[in-house]
Amino acid sequence: MSTKKRYERPIITKYQSGLMNKFGSGPSAKAKTSIDEVAVSKLVEEYGSPLFVMSERQLRNNQQNAIRIFRTRYPKVQFAWSYKTNYLNAVCSVFHQEGSLAEVVSEFEYDKAKLLGIKGSNIIFNGPDKSRAALQKAIKDNAKIHIDHFDELYEIIDLCNSENLKANVAIRVNMDVGVYPLWDRFGFNYENGEAWQAIKRIMSEKSLKLTGLHTHIGTYMMTAEAYRIAASKLASLANSIKREFDIKLDYIDMGGGFASNNTLIGQYLPAEQIIPSMEQYADAISSGMFEMNATGSDLPALILETGRALVDNAGYLITTVLANKRLSTGRRAIIIDAGVNILFTSFWYKHKISPAQESGVHVEDSSLYGPLCMNIDLIRESILLPAVKKGEHLVIEDVGAYAMTQWMQFITMRPNVVMIMQDGTVELIRKSEALNYILDRELLPKQLKLK
Amino acid sequence: MVNFIIPENIAISESGFLFLAGTGETFTLNQIGKEIFNLIRSKSSEEEIINSIVNDYDIDKATAHKDFADFISQLKHYSILKEA
Numbered sequence: 333m334s335t336k337k338r339y340e341r342p343i344i345t346k347y348q349s350g351l352m353n354k355f356g357s358g359p360s361a362k363a364k365t366s367i368d369e370v371a372v373s374k375l376v377e378e379y380g381s382p383l384f385v386m387s388e389r390q391l392r393n394n395q396q397n398a399i400r401i402f403r404t405r406y407p408k409v410q411f412a413w414s415y416k417t418n419y420l421n422a423v424c425s426v427f428h429q430e431g432s433l434a435e436v437v438s439e440f441e442y443d444k445a446k447l448l449g450i451k452g453s454n455i456i457f458n459g460p461d462k463s464r465a466a467l468q469k470a471i472k473d474n475a476k477i478h479i480d481h482f483d484e485l486y487e488i489i490d491l492c493n494s495e496n497l498k499a500n501v502a503i504r505v506n507m508d509v510g511v512y513p514l515w516d517r518f519g520f521n522y523e524n525g526e527a528w529q530a531i532k533r534i535m536s537e538k539s540l541k542l543t544g545l546h547t548h549i550g551t552y553m554m555t556a557e558a559y560r561i562a563a564s565k566l567a568s569l570a571n572s573i574k575r576e577f578d579i580k581l582d583y584i585d586m587g588g589g590f591a592s593n594n595t596l597i598g599q600y601l602p603a604e605q606i607i608p609s610m611e612q613y614a615d616a617i618s619s620g621m622f623e624m625n626a627t628g629s630d631l632p633a634l635i636l637e638t639g640r641a642l643v644d645n646a647g648y649l650i651t652t653v654l655a656n657k658r659l660s661t662g663r664r665a666i667i668i669d670a671g672v673n674i675l676f677t678s679f680w681y682k683h684k685i686s687p688a689q690e691s692g693v694h695v696e697d698s699s700l701y702g703p704l705c706m707n708i709d710l711i712r713e714s715i716l717l718p719a720v721k722k723g724e725h726l727v728i729e730d731v732g733a734y735a736m737t738q739w740m741q742f743i744t745m746r747p748n749v750v751m752i753m754q755d756g757t758v759e760l761i762r763k764s765e766a767l768n769y770i771l772d773r774e775l776l777p778k779q780l781k782l783k
Numbered sequence: 784m785v786n787f788i789i790p791e792n793i794a795i796s797e798s799g800f801l802f803l804a805g806t807g808e809t810f811t812l813n814q815i816g817k818e819i820f821n822l823i824r825s826k827s828s829e830e831e832i833i834n835s836i837v838n839d840y841d842i843d844k845a846t847a848h849k850d851f852a853d854f855i856s857q858l859k860h861y862s863i864l865k866e867a
């Protein structure tokens with residue numbers, strides 16, 4: 333019997349100039365068959381599809397690397413894990429084991445951190461929404477409360493006075509760092525003197541201890557210089573506080589916002605070519621910090637609430653091809669089992685997406701749709717992908733940040749999340765939702781019951 | 784029976800480089816795409832083309848059919864081919 337030639341689907345590719353800018357990162361023909369040496373096919377077999385995968389090794393590498401980069405530039409550095417970026421217990425615990433505080437922006441996140449075993453004094457409580465009850469709890473726990481607005485400041489003063497409590501507080505400061513639009517809806521403004529007003533008010537209250545200054549200038553900041561300006565403005569506030577009140581602060585908290593390796597939709601070049609490196613962010617921040625009139629042990633600690641840059645590249649989403657079809661224009665469309673309901677970030681990122689098995693070298697411009705029967709369910713308008721058959725898998729990379737917190741239960745259930753541990757074992761860290769998970773919350777009035 | 788017609792002003796090279804003289808557009812075809820294109824040009828029918836693919840390549844008839852139909856719709860989209 334004669335041996336037959338290896339089959340490849342017939343393909344025609346049109347030559348286009350400027351492919352790069354239109355499609356983001358180069359063609360994704362290279363297969364991603366395993367994650368941390370665990371075969372994608374094995375993961376799907378065991379845990380189903382779609383499937384979120386976190387890498388413990390990558391999380392720890394990212395955190396240790398960031399600590400090293402900052403500690404070689406500034407003597408006292410403390411990271412605080414931004415819960416909203418990914419608050420799965422397993423992920424938070426890795427960061428806490430690496431020495432991070434908890435940075436929370438709601439009572440729910442606060443309680444979650446406490447349940448993980450984090451002491452109140454190791455929790456930074458940020459955000460505009462802190463109920464009186466939540467504030468009371470946080471004050472009693474000695475948490476670091478970062479005040480967002482005057483109404484909150486007065487609420488805290490009232491609480492402390494009526495219950496004879498003492499609170500550790502900082503203020504969040506917003507400012508012009510040359511990046512627009514300004515994030516001036518959070519905290520007290522620097523330029524118009526509002527921040528200084530808040531500081532003076534705090535200093536006049538015996539029940540309040542001003543422990544630090546906080547800012548978070550934005551997210552996915554593409555210029556490191558903005559951080560130098562921000563650090564220098566907070567340094568100047570710290571200098572004024574020292575001069576006027578003879579107080580040295582425990583810390584300056586520079587918030588989060590470093591860009592991750594994801595390319596934004598509409599961005600011309602791939603992210604890795606244009607975003608600042610962690611070293612550049614660290615250089616900028618430390619040079620601003622050193623404008624403080626303090627040395628050695630008098631220097632306040634530098635707190636960083638880095639979110640996406642520490643977790644994005646530790647997360648993957650494995651998905652399965654449901655169908656291939658042609659749109660009326662002749663464009664190839666691929667339908668996969670992961671939709672925007674679980675991959676919210678595809679609204680603003682051009683995620684890196686690769687086939688999980690060896691495919692032909694020919695790639696074709698394709699649109700990638702999720703499984704929802706909704707027009708909005710577009711994972712990617714335009715991506716160069718080789719032929720993938722029904723049942724084959726794709727791996728979507730850099731999905732560790734925000735996807736697993738902003739996902740929603742809509743039309744389909746949220747899938748399993750596993751973590752590949754450093755020793756190569758795989759642990760289920762969040763179980764997929766089943767129908768009863770949803771029905772448990774629903775109540776059907778008696779008169780609406782069918783028969 | 785001939786199912787498809789390829790206009791006269793389309794040139795294809797040995798390596799699968801295809802040129803539409805009318806519009807100046809250029810394309811590349813992979814090996815099997817080039818074979819199919821040449822079979823259509825030599826007036827083979829759809830049935831003959833599928834048979835030839837299944838004969839030469841390690842593929843089942845259903846998949847060959849599906850991929851062929853997909854390929855044809857692309858050729859039509861690029862005006863490289865017309866229905867007879």
Ligand SMILES: Cc1ncc(COP(=O)(O)O)c(C=O)c1O
Pocket residue numbers: 414417435458548550551552587588589590637638639640641733
């Ligand atoms: C106060 C605060 N800190 C930290 C972060 C984490 O930001 P990122 O993920 O951009 O590093 C955020 C997110 O918006 C935030 O609001």
